[in-house]
Amino acid sequence: MLLKTFTLGGVHPEENKISSGQPIRKAPIPKTAVVPIAQHIGAPAEIIIAKGDKVKTGQLIARGQSFISANVHAPVSGTVTKIDEFMDSSGYRKRAIQIETEGDEWIGTIDRDEKIDATIKRSREEIIQLIKESGIVGMGGATFPTHIKMMVPQGKKADCLIINGVECEPYLTSDHRLMVERGEELMIGARILMTALGVEKAYIGIENNKPDAIDHLTNLSKRFPGITIHPLKVKYPQGGEKQLIKAIINREVPSGKLPIETGCIVQNVGTAIAVYEAVQKNKPLFERVVTVTGKSVRNPCNLLVRIGTPISVLLEEAGGIPTDTRKVINGGPMMGKALNSLDVPVIKGMSGVVVMPEKEARRPKISNCIRCARCTFVCPMGLSPYLIAQMAEARLEERAEAERIMDCIECGSCSFTCPSGRPLLDNIRVAKSKVGQIIRSRAK
Amino acid sequence: MNSAIIFVVATLSILGLVSAVILYFIARKFKVIEDPRIDQIAEILPAANCGGCGFAGCRNFAESIVKNESLDNMFCPVGGNELLKLIAPIIGQEAVEKDPMIAVLRCNGSFAHAPLKTTYEGIDSCFFMNALHAGDNGCPYGCLGGGDCVIACTFDAMYMDKETGLPVIIQDKCVACGACVKACPRNILELRPKGKKDRRIFVGCVNREKGAVAKKNCEVACIGCGKCVKECKFEAISMVNNLAYIHAEKCTLCRKCVAVCPTDAIHELNFPERKKQVVETENKEA
Numbered sequence: 111m112l113l114k115t116f117t118l119g120g121v122h123p124e125e126n127k128i129s130s131g132q133p134i135r136k137a138p139i140p141k142t143a144v145v146p147i148a149q150h151i152g153a154p155a156e157i158i159i160a161k162g163d164k165v166k167t168g169q170l171i172a173r174g175q176s177f178i179s180a181n182v183h184a185p186v187s188g189t190v191t192k193i194d195e196f197m198d199s200s201g202y203r204k205r206a207i208q209i210e211t212e213g214d215e216w217i218g219t220i221d222r223d224e225k226i227d228a229t230i231k232r233s234r235e236e237i238i239q240l241i242k243e244s245g246i247v248g249m250g251g252a253t254f255p256t257h258i259k260m261m262v263p264q265g266k267k268a269d270c271l272i273i274n275g276v277e278c279e280p281y282l283t284s285d286h287r288l289m290v291e292r293g294e295e296l297m298i299g300a301r302i303l304m305t306a307l308g309v310e311k312a313y314i315g316i317e318n319n320k321p322d323a324i325d326h327l328t329n330l331s332k333r334f335p336g337i338t339i340h341p342l343k344v345k346y347p348q349g350g351e352k353q354l355i356k357a358i359i360n361r362e363v364p365s366g367k368l369p370i371e372t373g374c375i376v377q378n379v380g381t382a383i384a385v386y387e388a389v390q391k392n393k394p395l396f397e398r399v400v401t402v403t404g405k406s407v408r409n410p411c412n413l414l415v416r417i418g419t420p421i422s423v424l425l426e427e428a429g430g431i432p433t434d435t436r437k438v439i440n441g442g443p444m445m446g447k448a449l450n451s452l453d454v455p456v457i458k459g460m461s462g463v464v465v466m467p468e469k470e471a472r473r474p475k476i477s478n479c480i481r482c483a484r485c486t487f488v489c490p491m492g493l494s495p496y497l498i499a500q501m502a503e504a505r506l507e508e509r510a511e512a513e514r515i516m517d518c519i520e521c522g523s524c525s526f527t528c529p530s531g532r533p534l535l536d537n538i539r540v541a542k543s544k545v546g547q548i549i550r551s552r553a554k
Numbered sequence: 555m556n557s558a559i560i561f562v563v564a565t566l567s568i569l570g571l572v573s574a575v576i577l578y579f580i581a582r583k584f585k586v587i588e589d590p591r592i593d594q595i596a597e598i599l600p601a602a603n604c605g606g607c608g609f610a611g612c613r614n615f616a617e618s619i620v621k622n623e624s625l626d627n628m629f630c631p632v633g634g635n636e637l638l639k640l641i642a643p644i645i646g647q648e649a650v651e652k653d654p655m656i657a658v659l660r661c662n663g664s665f666a667h668a669p670l671k672t673t674y675e676g677i678d679s680c681f682f683m684n685a686l687h688a689g690d691n692g693c694p695y696g697c698l699g700g701g702d703c704v705i706a707c708t709f710d711a712m713y714m715d716k717e718t719g720l721p722v723i724i725q726d727k728c729v730a731c732g733a734c735v736k737a738c739p740r741n742i743l744e745l746r747p748k749g750k751k752d753r754r755i756f757v758g759c760v761n762r763e764k765g766a767v768a769k770k771n772c773e774v775a776c777i778g779c780g781k782c783v784k785e786c787k788f789e790a791i792s793m794v795n796n797l798a799y800i801h802a803e804k805c806t807l808c809r810k811c812v813a814v815c816p817t818d819a820i821h822e823l824n825f826p827e828r829k830k831q832v833v834e835t836e837n838k839e840a
Contacts, residue, residue, distance in 0.1 A: 195767075201672075201688025203763070450672055450687055473675050505681075533677050540685045 113318055115343035116353040119490040121523045123280050123346055123444060125319060129403045129410035130283040134291055136414045137400075137427050139214055143186045143418030144196050145171065146206040149457040150247040151254045152178030157207060163190045168217040168394050171207055174245070180255040181245035185396040185416035188212040199440045201450035209418070221391040228298050230305055230389075237306040237389055244388035245458075246395050249380030250274060250285075250349065251441060253459035256381055260306050262370060269373040271312040272358055273300050273382055275327075276342065276349035278317060279442025282462040284399040285379040287412045289316065289323040292383055297327070297334045299386035303377055304336065312337045313358050317344045346444065347521035351376045353490050365517050380461070400424060400456060404465030406432035415456050421463055422452040436471035439464040444522045474531030485524035485534060491517045495524035499534040502541030511545045518542055589620045591644050598640050599630060604708050606631040606731025625649060631730040632709075653747040655730035657711075657723050661742045662758045662821070663696040664718030668772035684739040692771040695761040697721070697742055706737035725752070725824075747802045751824070755800055755807055758821040762795040769817070776819040782811035 148154035155172035165171060165184040172182040188211040195203035216222065232240065242257035262268050273296070277285040289296060300312050314331075316324050318341050328339045340358050347353055352363045354376055361372040369376055377385075380398060387393040396417050403410035408429025415424060421438070425431050431438075431452075439446040440454070443464055485495040493514060501510040515538060524534040595616035603611040607630050609618060619628055625647050630637050635651050642649035668691035674683060680700035688694040699719040704712045711727035712734060714720070721734075735743045742760055757776055761768040765777030778796030790804035791811060800811070800820070812820045 195763075197688075200686065201692060202694050203688075203767075447686075448672075450692075536677050536682060536686075540682055543685065 113341055113343040114357050115345050116348060116356040116490060118356075118492050119488045119523060120345040120347065120353075121488050121526055122344070123526060125344070126280045126403075126405070127283050127286070127319065128281065128405070128407075129401055129412055130286055130320070132283075132287070132409075132411045134284075134287045134399055134412045134414050137416070137419060137424060139186055139211055139416055140419040140423050141211055142191070143184075143209045143211065143416060144206050144420070144455040145182060145185060145209065145418040146196070146198060146204050146455065146457060147172045147182055148204055149182065149253060149417070149459065150180040151252065152176065152180070154205065155179055155182045157193060157205075159190055159207070161190055161193055164188070165190060165209060166215050166217045168220050168396055170243075170394070174242075174255070178255060178258055180247050180257075181243060181394070182207075183245055183394040183396045184209060185418045186211040187215040197451055197454060199447060199449050199454045206455070220393045223391075226294050226298070227390045228294075230298075230302055232302075232305075232389055234306050234308065237302055237385075240389050240392075241306075241385055244384070244394040246381060246384045246388060247458050248378055249384060249398060249458065249461070250378035251445070251459045251461055253457075256377070256385070259375060259377070260303070262307065262375075266370050267373060268307045268309050268370065268375055269311065270309055270359065271300065271304050271307055272354060272374055272376045273303075273312060273314040273379060274349055274351075274354055274376050275314050275316040275320075275323065275379045276354060277320075277379075278344075278346045278349040279444055279446075279462070280346075281403050281464045282401045282442045283403070284401045284412055284461050286320050286323055288379050288383055288399055289320070290326055293323075293326050293330050295383050295386045296379055297330050297337060298390065299382035299384075300337055301334060302385055302389050303375075303382060307375060310336050313340050314338070315340045315342050315348075315354050315358050317342050317348060319344050347490055347519065347523065350490065350519045350521060352519065365514060395458060398456070398458060398460070400460055401462035402428040402465075403462065404432070404435075404467070405470070406434055406467045407465050408432070417458060418455045420453050420455055421449065424456070424463055425452065425465070432465060432467065434467045434469075435465050436468045437466040439466060444526065445520060473533075476532055477530045479530055479532060482529060484527045484529065488523040488527045490521060490523060491519060493518060495534045495538065496532075498541070499524075499532065499537040502537040505541075507541060507545050507548055510541050511548070515542050515545050516549070591620050592616050594644050595619060595641055598633075598637065600632045600637075602632050602708065602729075602731075604632060604729070604731040604733060606729065606733070619645060623647070631655065631732070634729075655745045656725060656728050656748045656754075657730060657732075657734055657743050658746050658754065658756055658821075658823075659697070659721060659723060659742060660744055660756065660758050660760050661695075661697040661720065662774045662819070663691055663693055663772045664715075664720055666718070667774045668693055668696065680737075681739050693761060693768070693775070695740060695742075695763070696759075696772060698740070702737045702739070703734035703743060706733040708733060749802070749807065753807055753825050754802075754821075754823045755805055755809065755812060756802075756821055757798045757800055757819055759819045760797065762797050764796055768796070774818050777817055779816060781814045781816065782820060785810050785814045 153176040156175040157172045159171050167187045169184045171184045174180045188209050191210045192208040196206040198204045238257050238260050246256040247253040275289050304312050324341050331337050351369050363369050384395050400415045401412050402424045411428050438449045440449050498510050498513050498515050522535045596613050599612040601612050607615045609615040638649040670690040671692050672690050674690050680698045680702040683698045683700050689698050701714045703721050711724045712721050715722050730745050759776035761775045768775035783791045783793050788804050790801050792799050812822050
């Protein structure tokens with residue numbers, strides 16, 4: 111059988127899925143958890159507790175306040191010791207709540223029974239309300255509030271749901287392990303999302319380098335009518351929303367538009383399982399699976415981590431920081447950003463921590479563009495990265511906008527493939543945020 | 555033969571005459587009246603085209619002086635007051651003396667004062683560094699050391715000090731055009747009055763974090779303790795968001811604030827050495 115994939119561009123980085131055979135295990139609950147109030151795209155949540163308050167695990171501590179925002183829940187039980195500004199992964203200080211852990215007492219409404227509950231009792235509105243209450247955001251890394259994504263705008267109609275189990279980033283294996291170990295919950299989560307959207311069809315896209323996940327879910331899918339599994343050819347960045355839609359149902363998202371234009375909604379595997387937990391078990395989002403890996407790491411692993419756990423705790427759990435470490439990356443090596451400090455807490459959108467040894471972390475020496483057009487060939491959005499990067503460097507934001515900089519998905523294929531080692535994505539990313547600001551100010 | 559020559563000469567002469575008449579009337583009709591004073595002023599201007607006056611270039615500056623026939627809010631930082639005195643008679647105005655300005659660096663987070671915690675690898679420009687992270691020394695307000703200001707300076711008045719990682723302003727060369735101020739993504743550089751005898755006092759820090767947090771990253775940060783505000787009798791120092799600011803127009807250069815600052819965040823430039831220190835040492839000896 112010919113495997114499907116997206117047509118335009120793409121690269122083949124070394125997969126390095128070192129931790130794919132490691133079952134998910136629970137990370138220790140941290141002594142103090144730092145919970146940022148802005149873990150999602152949109153307005154930061156509003157803090158509804160005060161210093162000195164006792165909180166239980168799963169209790170709402172900050173409420174999403176505007177249309178695009180998400181609730182934040184306490185990941186541990188204990189006392190709120192500080193509401194202050196704490197360092198985030200870029201080194202800038204953002205508002206966060208510090209909780210000192212005392213035991214682990216969960217709020218009573220959470221159903222802690224391990225038995226899988228397959229019957230969907232809730233109505234469409236109730237499901238979306240529960241997703242909203244539980245503070246679920248896109249767990250693939252984009253952290254867009256899920257309840258907003260599930261509310262199909264008027265005049266548009268969704269006809270299918272795509273579950274993103276591609277995990278095309280090298281090194282990361284958290285979605286892979288979730289599919290293998292919690293396949294049934296994933297299927298039920300997908301059913302819940304289908305009910306909420308009112309669609310009959312769902313596709314789960316998985317890259318062909320995860321045969322165990324494909325087999326397991328194909329077997330399960332016999333019990334869940336309407337859900338089909340699509341093995342896909344391995345190619346980066348297949349996990350991008352637009353690329354996945356193209357690969358599975360061969361529809362193209364128009365430039366500057368949302369995927370709903372093509373009639374489908376894409377949700378990550380982690381998000382689907384979080385939705386299952388929220389709707390069936392009443393459990394808000396306060397823990398997630400994080401891959402801790404790297405070639406020099408002693409025990410690469412997949413950990414179920416409470417939000418707010420410092421990264422240093424995760425690295426300790428993976429056998430300590432190797433001596434030749436040069437860089438610790440938040441996310442995968444293609445799209446992730448190097449961390450400024452190891453005290454940074456885990457947030458909802460953090461899918462992995464990759465430790466890079468000295469010899470791999472170095473960036474190539476920058477030389478001149480030789481006009482080989484490799485970046486143009488590999489760009490999955492059909493852009494001309496060399497041109498946009500040049501405009502970004504010259505701060506010509508308007509011209510960069512005309513070259514469709516806003517369509518860039520920041521996958522990093524251009525920088526990866528550049529034989530001159532040019533920092534194409536670095537330039538584009540900064541200019542993209544500038545152009546975004548310009549567009550927003552124009553709308554006002 | 556002869557007639558042919560006469561014919562050619564005659565036609566060309568008539569043609570020339572007719573064209574001259576047409577050109578004369580066209581030239582009168584579309585005459586561009588340019589004030590000769592613009593040229594006069596433009597000739598005296600330094601022709602650096604630095605943009606420090608706020609106009610696109612020196613000629614643009616000259617044009618708008620003549621157009622408005624006044625020197626209000628017009629100042630060429632390169633030429634300074636002397637230049638203004640030369641321009642004034644051309645448009646028949648009095649030159650109003652202005653305090654000459656100079657750029658100052660309001661950060662002292664050198665490698666020694668604010669040790670590096672990380673190593674940045676990427677595009678060597680403050681503009682990009684600022685967008686990506688807080689800085690290698692952890693201070694989200696301080697100098698990033700990328701040298702955007704040095705590149706922006708067209709007067710060779712700045713250089714990066716490799717020992718400290720901070721830019722240095724060569725006081726004799728700085729003309730206060732403000733190019734570095736615009737180039738700095740963190741607003742660390744500021745144009746301040748040159749002051750009497752070139753003496754200046756300013757707070758060498760722009761960190762608005764709480765004292766303890768700021769101090770953790772940099773030992774010479776302003777911690778917002780407020781001692782200088784209490785010490786100043788002239789109300790020249792204000793404290794906003796944990797950061798002291800000395801208002802140059804009220805400052806009398808008494809240097810009392812410098813002495814009380816617990817973190818040495820207040821800088822004094824071009825002052826003679828302190829007498830007080832001598833007194834102290836004498837006391838100790840006694």
